[in-house]
Amino acid sequence: MxxxxxxxxxxxxxxxxxxxxxxxxxxxxxxxxxxxxxxxxxxxxxxxxxxxxxxxxxxxxxxxxxxxxxxxxxxxxxxxxxxxxxxxxxxxxxxxxxxxxxxxxxxxxxxxxxRYLEPPHIILRKGLIAGIEYPLLAEHMSEYMANTLFFTSLLYNSTTEHKRAVAEFCGNVELCRLTEQVVFSDPYKVSQYNRWTFPYLDRDAELVREDDTLKLEVAELKSMFCERAQALIHGDLHTGSVMVTCDSTQVIDPEFSFYGPMGFDVGAFLGNLILAFFAQDGHADQGNDRKAYQQWILRTIEDTWNLFQKKFTALWDEHKDGLGEAYLSAIYNTPELQLLVQKKYMKELFHDTLGFGASKMIRRIVGVAHVEDFESIPGASKRAFCERQALEVAKLLLKERRGFQSINQVISAIQELHDKSSG
Amino acid sequence: MxxxxxxxxxxxxxxxxxxxxxxxxxxxxxxxxxxxxxxxxxxxxxxxxxxxxxxxxxxxxxxxxxxxxxxxxxxxxxxxxxxxxxxxxxxxxxxxxxxxxxxxxxxxxxxxxxRYLEPPHIILRKGLIAGIEYPLLAEHMSEYMANTLFFTSLLYNSTTEHKRAVAEFCGNVELCRLTEQVVFSDPYKVSQYNRWTFPYLDRDAELVREDDTLKLEVAELKSMFCERAQALIHGDLHTGSVMVTCDSTQVIDPEFSFYGPMGFDVGAFLGNLILAFFAQDGHADQGNDRKAYQQWILRTIEDTWNLFQKKFTALWDEHKDGLGEAYLSAIYNTPELQLLVQKKYMKELFHDTLGFGASKMIRRIVGVAHVEDFESIPGASKRAFCERQALEVAKLLLKERRGFQSINQVISAIQELHDKSSG
Ligand SMILES: Nc1ncnc2c1ncn2[C@@H]1O[C@H](COP(=O)(O)OP(=O)(O)O)[C@@H](O)[C@H]1O
Ligand SMILES: Nc1ncnc2c1ncn2[C@@H]1O[C@H](COP(=O)(O)OP(=O)(O)O)[C@@H](O)[C@H]1O
Ligand SMILES: [Mg+2]
Ligand SMILES: [Mg+2]
Ligand SMILES: [Mg+2]
Ligand SMILES: [Mg+2]
Ligand SMILES: [Mg+2]
CATH class of the missing domain: 3.30.200.20 (Phosphorylase Kinase; domain 1)
Structure with missing residues (x-):
């Protein structure tokens, strides 16, 4: 040893x-x-x-x-x-x-x-399972993501600094490979590591492995994950990597970090909130039907994206005449063009976010590592009922992501599928 | 010193x-x-x-x-x-x-x-200016590009090997920065380095700097150039980096090489052939109207892409069960799905090729470094006439690249614009 x-x-x-x-x-x-x-x-x-x-x-x-x-x-x-x-x-x-x-x-x-994140800090995932609202969560997480992603991208840095940092983080390849396998590969093939709520989801898991459109889209996301050094991403930004109190939000555990696509972080966080949403039905009881809490989760998803977009573009505006080399201000030299460029950038980042978020959801239902949100639901049948809805939304988001124009449309799709299943 | x-x-x-x-x-x-x-x-x-x-x-x-x-x-x-x-x-x-x-x-x-590439080897660009046909050029260049790009991509390599090599070539950042500046930035802004055939192309150069759609698209290509480590590309694959005889084709001068988007190499080569095509009108004389030669250039463009596509996908088929980690054969496990995946990949590579090729053309007309194909045309007015057509085609290809389904459609667009201008 x-x-x-x-x-x-x-x-x-x-x-x-x-x-x-x-x-x-x-x-x-x-x-x-x-x-x-x-x-x-x-x-x-x-x-x-x-x-x-x-x-x-x-x-x-x-x-x-x-x-x-x-x-x-x-x-x-x-x-x-x-x-x-x-x-x-x-x-x-x-x-x-x-x-x-x-x-x-x-x-x-x-x-x-x-630093020891002292009590009452708990892991966000546990708070979500307990049905606790965190009114500042969207504000804080959007702040964290906007700052870490913007300031490590070519919107802020020179390519000299960027390539130096990219090269260093190429050293974290073993952790990247773990993600490549468990997120982008294993769920789409027969693998000894995969598991799911048996026997209820047997056919669902099989359908994932047989869905050519899904596999075509996930290949694109995997390539982006392997090839695109857009920013220094956390790499494992699920709700188990966040510790919270009602007024503090702390991100821990970036051991999977490297220069990768921004949407992988934003998607990980939002995708795990969507999982938490669908898990609520499994945690509802006579004292609490969790309906209000589900609405809070949806609002948090919406606010997180919208605030992230706002903060990220505000940082961009603030630093547009700086050293960032992706969009030189001498070229993108009118307010209209700056707006056009930002809209295009944020639209692509939004679609990446949906794709990566969805692939992170899928792997938590039919891959090796599951989430406590579902695992803690008593009764396999009830758990499978919740998981299947999450899986359906994820497949939709992954395959049709380019059709979504705003986070509102995503929220509506989630609600619609949920109402249909429960109704 | x-x-x-x-x-x-x-x-x-x-x-x-x-x-x-x-x-x-x-x-x-x-x-x-x-x-x-x-x-x-x-x-x-x-x-x-x-x-x-x-x-x-x-x-x-x-x-x-x-x-x-x-x-x-x-x-x-x-x-x-x-x-x-x-x-x-x-x-x-x-x-x-x-x-x-x-x-x-x-x-x-x-x-x-x-190795000294002995006579009769000459630089391909000089052969194109002289109007010499190279019947094996498309065959040879497609062979070179298919092999060098395929075998240095994740279609063939593990991500372990890939990230190691990517990190090493991050060290060539100064040369990448030169490309970023002279290809993706300077032509789209006022720069002391830019020049063009004065005064004929004054307005054309200005229009490039004022074309918001063009600048939006070129930003996407620049980001891809800076962020996407797809394969070990040559990085400067114009017709001045190729030496030829009628039966030998040798690629020299890869000092700009790094892990970047494949389309940058394929586009550089095809874009420079398109420049050669439009330059022919300036080299026509009573002895040779260059019309047959122009047809040979167009055929070579068409053959190069089609052969490249054929060879590249043949290598992919041959090695689909190998160590390449982008598309595991356990996931992409039917001939139909393999075909779907390849079609999607080649379509995107085709569009990247058109975008990068067009940006390489534009910079040769309104940027710092021009090409002998045009420079050797006697008379600024005649030269500007040729250059303007090339510039128009380039702008079209860059902005509308996703609308082109095949290299034939590109050839048609080139011919149409040429016939309209000359007719
Ligand atoms: N700074 C901290 N303060 C308090 N608890 C922590 C802190 N870091 C980690 N923990 C606790 O340890 C657990 C595991 O930490 P984490 O960094 O996620 O490790 P792993 O990489 O093994 O997932 C967390 O879920 C949390 O409960
Ligand atoms: N291996 C070679 N054999 C014969 N001539 C060569 C060879 N390498 C370079 N040359 C000649 O030298 C010129 C410049 O070489 P190149 O590698 O393109 O240098 P640079 O990087 O300065 O452009 C070429 O255009 C060609 O004429
Ligand atoms: Mg952890
Ligand atoms: Mg602190
Ligand atoms: Mg960890
Ligand atoms: Mg040279
Ligand atoms: Mg050189």
């Missing part, structure tokens, strides 16, 4: 590590005698420890050279921690309010120390 | 360099007493020397740290020689018949020794 100085830590050896690391000692107020350490990782890929001293706290995340939930049989470079740390710092620089501060990074140990 | 051991050579100091380099000595049969050395570079970017001994020959190309035709006021990394050598070797491995062999590369000296 040991290689080049790497040692996987546990709650005990972590104490020794902290004591031997001056920056962590001082971050903890040098109160190391009564440290409380607890592993809280959700067991997916990495280990996450909460460390609390009498005066302070932090979180330690360590990557191991395989996928935790599968075991050593699926190796995965622990260098992912380097890319996670790099992106936490870069996205944190661009949007400090919504990214936890990094205190320390140890490349040999694949170990990141960062 | 000296830095880190780099010395710009001349015909005299090159002799000393050769004598001190065993591999070159032996390549020249160790007959170094009566070496004939002649500089033959066309003066654009680099120095090119033909070296002939009594028993053998070779060509030495040296990059200098600025653009030769402009001077030290426009610096340009001499590391371009490293990318040129790397691509000559890689493209040579993939298509040895149409790429000169590299004998020696010296990174410190930015110096490449390669």
């Amino acid at each position: 040991e290689s080049n100085g790497f040692r996987p830590l546990d709650e005990k050896s972590l104490i020794e590590y902290i004591k031997a690391t001056p920056s962590l000692c001082s971050k903890l107020g040098n109160q190391l005698d009564s440290l409380q350490i607890k592993e809280v990782g959700d067991g997916n890929l990495n280990f996450v420890y909460i460390v609390i001293s009498s005066t302070s706290s932090l979180v330690i995340k360590q990557a191991i050279p395989y996928i935790r939930c599968i075991g050593e049989s699926w190796p995965m470079t622990k260098e992912r921690a380097y890319f996670e740390a790099t992106t936490l710092k870069e996205h944190g620089r661009l949007c400090p309010v919504h990214v936890p501060e990094v205190y320390h990074f140890d490349r040999v140990m694949s170990l990141i120390a960062m | 000296e830095s880190n051991g780099f010395r710009p050579l001349d015909e005299k100091s090159l002799i000393e360099y050769i004598k001190a380099t065993p591999s070159l000595c032996s390549k020249l049969g160790n007959q170094l007493d009566s070496l004939q050395i002649k500089e033959v570079g066309d003066g654009n970017l680099n120095f090119v020397y033909i070296v002939i001994s009594s028993t053998s020959s070779l060509v030495i190309k040296q990059a200098i740290p600025y653009i030769r035709c402009i001077g030290e006021s426009w610096p340009m990394t001499k590391e371009r020689a490293y990318f040129e050598a790397t691509t000559l070797k890689e493209h040579g491995r993939l298509c040895p018949v149409h790429v000169p062999e590299v004998y020696h590369f010296d990174r410190v000296m930015s110096l490449i020794a390669m």
Whole structure:
């Protein structure tokens, strides 16, 4: 297990590590005698420890050279921690309010120390399952996405800076490959890793594998994912990578980050909100039919896109005479032309968002990794009922994405399909 | 001028360099007493020397740290020689018949020794101006493009190999930036570098700068050029980068190579053939009205695309069960679906080709670097007449490219515009 100085830590050896690391000692107020350490990782890929001293706290995340939930049989470079740390710092620089501060990074140990997002912060997905409204979520997430995506794109940077950064993040290829496989490939073929709510969705899963139009469209999205270095994307921006309270929104876990298509991030977030919407029917009970909550989710989807679009184009307007090399102001030199260019850009980004969002939804229903939103629904039949609606919407969005002109039309399509199924 | 051991050579100091380099000595049969050395570079970017001994020959190309035709006021990394050598070797491995062999590369000296393409090899552009038919040109160029583009794409390679190579070629950013500026930016704005056949094309140049639709479309192509790592492209595949005899076709000068959109190469070649077509009217004389030759050029354009498409998809079929990760055979698992996927891919590549080809044409008429096809036409009025037609076709192809379904329709549009202008 040991290689080049790497040692996987546990709650005990972590104490020794902290004591031997001056920056962590001082971050903890040098109160190391009564440290409380607890592993809280959700067991997916990495280990996450909460460390609390009498005066302070932090979180330690360590990557191991395989996928935790599968075991050593699926190796995965622990260098992912380097890319996670790099992106936490870069996205944190661009949007400090919504990214936890990094205190320390140890490349040999694949170990990141960062701010502990203290209670009442919880994982957004859990809040969505519990039916909790977050009135600032759309505002905050649109702010995070607009800033991180705009400022790492050619709308803001020179191609010199861009190509340097693109080259560096090509190093995160193993994590990209994991996405390529589990998002863009496995759901569309027979794979030992795929699973679904058996036996209810057997035919639905088969139909995904037999849908030529769907497979044609997903190929285009996969190529875009592999080839298009548009911005430094988070790469795994589902509702399990966001921690929230009613007034704080924090994005964690960008270990899949690289220069890829912006729509992959925006789509991941919106697609997971759509999954949460359809899961609500499975969580409704006599005390709460979740109908009002579903309306809040739809409003949040709508607001997130509209605010994102507004903030992103506002940043563009603000920096249009800057160093960004995609649209030189000497060429795009009238307000009308600037507007035309932005409309075209945002329209394409919208369609990418729908395509990627839909492919992220599909893989959560018939691929290897499912979401707690559905998994926590008691009863396979009820779960399958919810999942099937989400799957149908996803297929529609993926195949017909270029026909949607606004997020409102998307919301209407979701509602229509939902009403038809429930009615 | 000296830095880190780099010395710009001349015909005299090159002799000393050769004598001190065993591999070159032996390549020249160790007959170094009566070496004939002649500089033959066309003066654009680099120095090119033909070296002939009594028993053998070779060509030495040296990059200098600025653009030769402009001077030290426009610096340009001499590391371009490293990318040129790397691509000559890689493209040579993939298509040895149409790429000169590299004998020696010296990174410190930015110096490449390669096969001397002996007479009667001439630069294709000069052959086109002279009205010489090359019956194998379409066959050979389609072979070169199909092989170099297919085998460096994700249709053949894993994303691991792809991202490694993409990262390396991000290093050639200075040359990419030159293309970004002179192809995608300068022609669409007022720039000290632009020139055109004055005063005839004053209004035409102005119309390019005022054409919002054109500028909208060219922005999309520029973004694709900057962001999309589709294959290892030559990057400067005009008719001045091809040397020919009636039975040999050799591609030289890939110093602009990087992982970019395939259509940029195919378009460069076809676009320069279209320029050659419109230039013929300026070279017609009583002995030769060039009409038959124009038909040969059109046939060559048509054949090149059709053969390219045929060879490229044949390679795809041949390797569909290989390591290429864009379209896994377990997903694209029926002949009908494979056909659908290929049709979609080739249609998009066709439209990219038209867009990039058109933008390469436009920049040769109103941008900094013009082509000998037009420059050698005696009389500004006659030259402008030819150039204007080429410009009109280019604008049409760029703006309406998605409306063209086949290369035949492109040929018809060229002929129609030509007949209308001449008729
Ligand atoms: N900075 C933090 N503050 C509080 N809890 C955290 C923090 N980072 C991670 N966690 C907890 O650990 C879990 C796993 O973290 P995450 O970064 O998503 O790891 P993985 O890459 O294994 O998915 C999260 O779901 C969250 O509950
Ligand atoms: N291998 C070769 N054999 C014969 N002539 C060559 C060879 N390479 C280059 N030349 C001649 O030198 C000229 C300039 O070479 P090129 O590689 O295009 O340089 P540049 O990068 O400066 O454009 C060509 O147009 C051709 O006439
Ligand atoms: Mg912060
Ligand atoms: Mg996580
Ligand atoms: Mg993670
Ligand atoms: Mg040249
Ligand atoms: Mg050159």
